[in-house]
Amino acid sequence: MKGTVFVQHKPFTEAYERAAEELDTLIMHGEEIGRGEIHEHGDDGALPASHVVVWLAPLNAGECGLYGVFKVRSDEDGPYQAELFAFYDGKQGRPGWQSREEARAWMRENYPEYVEV
Numbered sequence: 211m212k213g214t215v216f217v218q219h220k221p222f223t224e225a226y227e228r229a230a231e232e233l234d235t236l237i238m239h240g241e242e243i244g245r246g247e248i249h250e251h252g253d254d255g256a257l258p259a260s261h262v263v264v265w266l267a268p269l270n271a272g273e274c275g276l277y278g279v280f281k282v283r284s285d286e287d288g289p290y291q292a293e294l295f296a297f298y299d300g301k302q303g304r305p306g307w308q309s310r311e312e313a314r315a316w317m318r319e320n321y322p323e324y325v326e327v
Contacts, residue, residue: 274300
C-alpha cells in the first residue's frame, strides 16, 4: 500500500489508544481472516473500499489476541489508505478471543456478509 494507515475513533477511548499502540504489530504480524466489499459515496460518486479483518494470536497464554477491522480505500492505482475502525482485545469489557477459530466464529455470527480468507 502506498498511503497511510491510521486509527479513527471519536472520542478517542482507552481501547483505541491501545489500538494505536498495537497498530504496527497488528499490521506486520496479523493474519487476514475475512473481507467484505463496501462502497462509500464521495463527491465523485461511489468509491471502492473493503473491510479487511485482521487477527493476531495472543502473545501470552491466557490472554486474548488482537482483532481489528480496517476500512481499506482504493483507487485505480490500488489501495491508498487504511483506517482501523474496530478493535477488540478482550480488555475493559471488550470482546476478546484466544483463538483464530473463536474470532472467525464471532465474525461469521456478527458480519455474515464478510467472506472468510
